[in-house]
Amino acid sequence: MTTQGDARSESSTELRDTIQDLPPSAKLVALVLEHDGTLSQQEIATESFLPERTVRLGLEQLQQVDVVESRTSLRDARKRLYSLTLESATETDAASN
Template sequence: MSTVTSATAEESGRWEPVEDLPPSAKLVAKVLDYEETLTQSQLAEETLLPPRTVRYALSRLEAVDAVESRFSFSDARKRVYRLAI
């Protein structure tokens, strides 16, 4: 198996937890893959999805342990999300 094929197989396996999730959850996961950490409002802005849809997507991603969240250091009222896969 070549290294390119091996890398592709690893990448494919990495995304396995989100395969059966709605498109909005996949979009949120992909944006987090590029952006490292974002708040819900930043995710809504980046994805152009309504805030309610982002909340739903994050809950689905959390259910399959694909994202992690923590309180924001700059504003403890907000949570910051990052991809965990």
């Protein structure tokens, strides 16, 4: 039986394996999303102390390797919200076991 802690550990390991060859800024963006969940580009920049342009480039790189997904904010349609895709897939697998 897989526990929620095991699922998070597997998710973290899978995330780190996937982003291993990406630049440090993209890795930091991924770690901020892993820690804080769904955030806007501006919120990621605030949490990571990275410029918004660097965050944008990091998000693009993470989307290219299918680690991050984006959606339009329901509160403000001008903003996009970003979240990890690996974490949700692993938690879904754990819940079905």
